[in-house]
Amino acid sequence: MKKDIHPTYYPDAKVTCACGNVFYVGSTKKEIAVEICYACHPFYTGKEKLIDTAGRVEKFKAKREKASKTATRSKTEKRATKAAKRVVKDKKIK
Numbered sequence: 148m149k150k151d152i153h154p155t156y157y158p159d160a161k162v163t164c165a166c167g168n169v170f171y172v173g174s175t176k177k178e179i180a181v182e183i184c185y186a187c188h189p190f191y192t193g194k195e196k197l198i199d200t201a202g203r204v205e206k207f208k209a210k211r212e213k214a215s216k217t218a219t220r221s222k223t224e225k226r227a228t229k230a231a232k233r234v235v236k237d238k239k240i241k
Contacts, residue, residue, distance in 0.1 A: 160174035164184035172179075185191045 154175040156173065156175055157177050158173045159171045160177055160179060161169065162172055162174075162179045162181060162184070163169050164187060165180075165182050166184065166187040168184050168186040170184070
């Protein structure tokens with residue numbers, strides 16, 4: 148391994164959050180300032196609120212329900228429909 152090419156590692160780097168929380172981690176920077184940390188993040192504090200303002204969940208559920216109600220055609224039905232369309236197309240050409 149080459150000498151003098153790696154940055155200095157600080158095992159007790161100070162991390163300061165905007166909420167005032169301070170904790171220490173290992174880093175190549177001596178001090179780190181962050182906007183949000185584990186003490187104030189809504190996901191980790193349990194204060195997370197999922198808001199569906201556009202009704203996306205209801206739209207998705209409606210689409211899935213509609214799709215499950217409509218029966219899917221079998222392969223033979225699809226082939227028959229294609230063949231019938233070809234026959235009609237061929238008659239129009241002649």
